[in-house]
Amino acid sequence: MSKQKNESAPSPGDRQDQGYVDYFVILGLSEHAKPGDVRKAYKRKMKDLVSEIGQAELTEERRSHYLLEMAKLNAALYILRDPGLRDSYWEERKALVELESQWRRAEEGGSEEADTLRRQYDSRIRSFLARYMEELVLEAGRDKECVEASGWDEAHERHASRLLRNYRQSMYQQILERLPYFDLTPISFDWEERKNKVRSLLEKAPH
Amino acid sequence: MASKRAPEQQHHPVDPEETAAAFARAIHDGDIVNFRLLFQPFSPAREDSMESFDTAKYDYLLPDSEMEADPRYQEYLEKVKEPANWEHIQQELAANRPARMPAELVLLLADRAVELGKYTSASLAYEQLRIRQRMQEEFLALADDKLREGDVKTGVRGYLIGTGLEYNYSAFPEPLPAVHNFQTQALILHGRYPQKTEDCVGMLPPEAHLRRAFEFLLGSADVAARLDEYSLETRLAFFRELVYARDPExxxxxxxxxxxxxxxxxxxxxxxxxxxxxxxxxxxxxxxxxxxxxxxxxxxxxxxxxxxxxxxxxxxxxxxxxxxxxxxxxxxxxxxxxxxxxxxxxxxxxxxxxxxxxxxxxxxxxx
Incomplete structure (x- = not known):
């Protein structure tokens, strides 16, 4: 899936993903999209992706990238076409966004609640990412409709489980990096000074 | 059953000089584990802890006389005692909640750990500061500059630091610094019995042999791939340096x-x-x-x-x-x-x- 196509998608492109995977954005849909729209968008995106894969020269890196894109599309269909799953996903996501704001407010206000909220948030974000960015993604790969459209098989799953674990962790890390420091005092970095430090460390470091 | 009464909280006086010395020593050693330990509930630096610096269990946290004479140690001690840092340390040690470590000192410690070649400790500290990936990239980018200038020795050093700061995000239950495990990797490298001479790693053509060697000795296929852009001559010189870095004997x-x-x-x-x-x-x-x-x-x-x-x-x-x-x-x-x-x-x-x-x-x- 090319970035350009993502950007030209309708309104959801304006919405911020904020690291909490947004399957509506992945399919280029609004959160009010009907299951029929979900299927249509999925088929269109998957067709584009498969044709892009067919034309690309596959390196190890590109193969992993395409596999991840395919897995995300499968998960988007699997989660959004099922009203129950879709509602619980969207509710959990909204609750998480709200919890992050609450924690930020408590942190900025120096409230004693901040640490409790931070712990709650940390536990929820981990289980959210584990469920919606790993567990259900792998489950989607076994779904008949997804298998038909993407040709997903056991070999894909084996490779994807490692990729998804790393992807989940890197998303967690991305989120963590924009959050307030909670185990350290706040600090900002002068990267010019850091580059000089790297230079001097490289001269001094032992072999 | 009669409920047990919680033991009365015991307070013991802690010598602030010893506390400051213990922090300075952790920085001097580039030791993030000991630095964190000093903030733990059981830390001998806390008055409400049962532990003390004067026991054999924890006296290793204090510097010896040789270290005390080291100007670098004195420099770190001064940094610890700077009013902003020292007040923060004391406040955190007195509070009954998870401590917030002073970021400035953690950064000092991380850089010191790199200087000492303690990359695991450095990567933990940089990760906590949320700059590990960026620092890793900076080291590798500078190493590439050095290689382009023909300074292979420094280039190799940069690659060793860069890969030393690698993190394993899939480690369970928490991501951890990635460590080299050559004894296991060696078994994987030779996992399949060579049916033909060409199956042996040492019999590969030079380009392929070097690529495999870099992947193995640097522990990262991605980092090894960065070296593809250099001439065979540079890569051979890089390999020679890397061999001696991995085995000084x-x-x-x-x-x-x-x-x-x-x-x-x-x-x-x-x-x-x-x-x-x-x-x-x-x-x-x-x-x-x-x-x-x-x-x-x-x-x-x-x-x-x-x-x-x-x-x-x-x-x-x-x-x-x-x-x-x-x-x-x-x-x-x-x-x-x-x-x-x-x-x-x-x-x-x-x-x-x-x-x-x-x-x-x-x-x-x-x-």
């Missing part, structure tokens, strides 16, 4: 390797003779060669390790030890069946540029 190994090559040649000659004279089967060959040579072929594997032949071991035991003691060595060996026994033997293109770079090149035998 490489010259001793290289001498043993050459002896092992001679032993392997002699073994091959004997095998050919015995096979020609016998019924063409391999059964009992080890014993026959043993009797002929007065030596077990497994002595070749022991020679590579620099061990007394002693009790023969399995091939994988030799390989694992070799990977641990001299990681680059496993790039020049292969598994080989001799009769029913499998051994580790030197196997590489004797006059290849890679062998030359490693200083283990030998003239090819006359056919």
């Amino acid at each position: 490489w010259d001793t190994f290289a001498a043993r390797m050459k002896e092992a090559v001679e032993m392997a040649r002699e073994m091959q000659r004997r095998i050919n003779e015995l096979m020609g004279a016998g019924d063409g089967t391999y059964d009992g060959l080890v014993e026959e060669i043993s009797a002929e040579l007065g030596d077990d072929p497994r002595a070749i594997s022991a020679k590579l390790l620099g061990d007394d032949p002693g009790a023969p071991r399995e091939w994988w035991q030799y390989l694992k030890d070799l990977g641990y003691r001299s990681p680059p060595a496993v790039l020049f060996v292969a598994r080989q069946f001799v009769g029913n026994s499998e051994i580790i033997v030197p196997r590489y293109v004797l006059d290849s540029p890679v062998a030359q770079a490693a200083g283990i090149d030998l003239p090819r035998p006359k056919s």
